[in-house]
Amino acid sequence: MGGNLLDKVWDAHTVRELPSGQTQLFIGLHLIHEVTSPQAFAMLRETGLPVRFPARTFATVDHIIPTRSQRRPLEDPLAEQMIAALERSCREAGIQLFGPESDRHGIVHVIGPELGLTQPGMTIACGDSHTSTHGALGAVAFGVGTSQVRDLLATQCLILARPAVRRIDVTGGLSAGVYAKDVILAIIRQLGVKGGVGFAYEYGGPVIEALGIEERLTVCNMSIEGGARCGYVNPDQATFDYLRGREFAPKGEDFDRAVAWWRETASDADASYADRVEIDGNALAPSVTWGINPGQNVAVDERIPIPSEAAPEQRSALEEALAYMDLKPGSPIAGTPIDVAFIGSCTNSRISDLREAARVARTGRVAAHVLALVVPGSRAVAKQAREEGLDEVFRAAGFEWREPGCSMCLAMNPDKLVGREICASSSNRNFKGRQGSPVGRTLLMSPAMVAAAALEGRVVDVRERL
Ligand code: SF4
Numbered sequence: 058m059g060g061n062l063l064d065k066v067w068d069a070h071t072v073r074e075l076p077s078g079q080t081q082l083f084i085g086l087h088l089i090h091e092v093t094s095p096q097a098f099a100m101l102r103e104t105g106l107p108v109r110f111p112a113r114t115f116a117t118v119d120h121i122i123p124t125r126s127q128r129r130p131l132e133d134p135l136a137e138q139m140i141a142a143l144e145r146s147c148r149e150a151g152i153q154l155f156g157p158e159s160d161r162h163g164i165v166h167v168i169g170p171e172l173g174l175t176q177p178g179m180t181i182a183c184g185d186s187h188t189s190t191h192g193a194l195g196a197v198a199f200g201v202g203t204s205q206v207r208d209l210l211a212t213q214c215l216i217l218a219r220p221a222v223r224r225i226d227v228t229g230g231l232s233a234g235v236y237a238k239d240v241i242l243a244i245i246r247q248l249g250v251k252g253g254v255g256f257a258y259e260y261g262g263p264v265i266e267a268l269g270i271e272e273r274l275t276v277c278n279m280s281i282e283g284g285a286r287c288g289y290v291n292p293d294q295a296t297f298d299y300l301r302g303r304e305f306a307p308k309g310e311d312f313d314r315a316v317a318w319w320r321e322t323a324s325d326a327d328a329s330y331a332d333r334v335e336i337d338g339n340a341l342a343p344s345v346t347w348g349i350n351p352g353q354n355v356a357v358d359e360r361i362p363i364p365s366e367a368a369p370e371q372r373s374a375l376e377e378a379l380a381y382m383d384l385k386p387g388s389p390i391a392g393t394p395i396d397v398a399f400i401g402s403c404t405n406s407r408i409s410d411l412r413e414a415a416r417v418a419r420t421g422r423v424a425a426h427v428l429a430l431v432v433p434g435s436r437a438v439a440k441q442a443r444e445e446g447l448d449e450v451f452r453a454a455g456f457e458w459r460e461p462g463c464s465m466c467l468a469m470n471p472d473k474l475v476g477r478e479i480c481a482s483s484s485n486r487n488f489k490g491r492q493g494s495p496v497g498r499t500l501l502m503s504p505a506m507v508a509a510a511a512l513e514g515r516v517v518d519v520r521e522r523l
Pocket residue numbers: 119120164165166185187402403404462463466467484485
């Protein structure tokens with residue numbers, strides 16, 4: 058039997074196997090940002106160790122950056138202090154930082170692929186859960202904690218247990234109005250938010266192969282929400298076409314040599330897997346979360362679950378979620394009123410996301426009571442959108458067009474829900490209090506669905522507007 062990508066890449070980056078059964082794994086690319094790196098740099102200073110491979114380390118500022126004005130010094134002194142600390146650490150260590158003044162600035166998981174830093178066959182790590190995003194280009198990419206960021210800075214290695222690989226085939230095709238976000242929400246609904254524990258998810262099949270790279274990034278981004286250690290798509294011609302000409306991708310003959318190696322890293326046709334799952338793409342519809350984790354979602358034409366009809370072991374979780382969300386069991390999710398609409402985050406803030414949302418925005422005006430934000434994932438996305446006139450489309454429809462950053466995905470910046478507000482959001486987590494208000498509520502959906510909800514002031518089926 059042939060090998061799968063995870064095993065090939067793992068073997069190629071193994072420094073040594075440890076008596077514990079774990080692997081000392083060399084990490085090809087380390088991405089850092091302002092939230093998890095300050096303590097790591099401080100620990101490094103205490104030990105007197107230098108950064109081992111500054112040329113393999115790149116930094117950006119995303120969580121704390123405000124989206125109204127990014128003029129320095131920032132209005133929030135704490136945010137300014139955090140940026141200044143990262144600038145100092147990067148300067149001292151010789152690490153390239155894409156700060157808010159750089160035209161390469163943006164959310165870490167948007168700029169990595171965009172700049173061609175993310176490449177097939179690489180091992181990648183970042184002190185952020187959604188590092189799984191980078192697997193869309195055939196990389197093995199992990200989110201890590203602060204002490205691992207320190208270890209990475211000092212050694213460029215991680216101590217990790219090799220995950221098993223679950224192959225997820227999405228068969229058939231997607232109908233209009235159904236997007237990558239709906240695919241991953243359906244996968245998490247079926248397999249559960251803890252279903253992927255111990256696994257890497259390998260996504261394949263006709264639907265995944267037909268997705269553009271940006272849509273594959275959306276799918277891999279939320280692997281972590283299904284409990285998987287990482288998620289990836291095997292590199293193919295679409296991957297190579299996406300990378301050609303990008304700033305940090307190999308050039309000329311080096312690119313051709315790289316493509317030959319990248320092809321070899323892909324899983325063999327007869328690769329073995331610990332588990333296989335099939336999802337019928339033809340059956341998928343636009344999805345909306347109704348609860349407090351991404352697995353608690355239904356198709357937009359379905360009803361919110363009734364706890365008494367669920368398996369006994371699931372009832373208390375359903376009751377807790379419904380009580381927090383204040384939604385009525387058995388009622389349709391369509392029609393749920395919203396207060397805020399957020400199009401952004403490392404899941405869905407790329408140009409293809411904004412194009413689809415703008416298609417919808419062109420069909421109406423944001424409802425009077427709704428605050429609607431569009432936050433591009435990077436300066437490059439914002440520039441491209443402006444060149445296509447998308448910023449004007451959104452403004453004309455009543456959306457606010459903001460500067461790039463994480464914004465209301467996590468609300469470690471001024472963009473926050475207030476009180477019990479309900480937000481239609483293209484982000485990746487609907488945990489209690491995730492969007493800044495401890496009692497705020499989040500409905501996850503695709504960017505096109507968010508745009509449609511913004512116009513109607515309630516959850517609607519985007520297919521009616523396409
Ligand atoms: S957009 Fe959200 S999930 Fe992504 S890096 Fe920022 S805070 Fe994390």
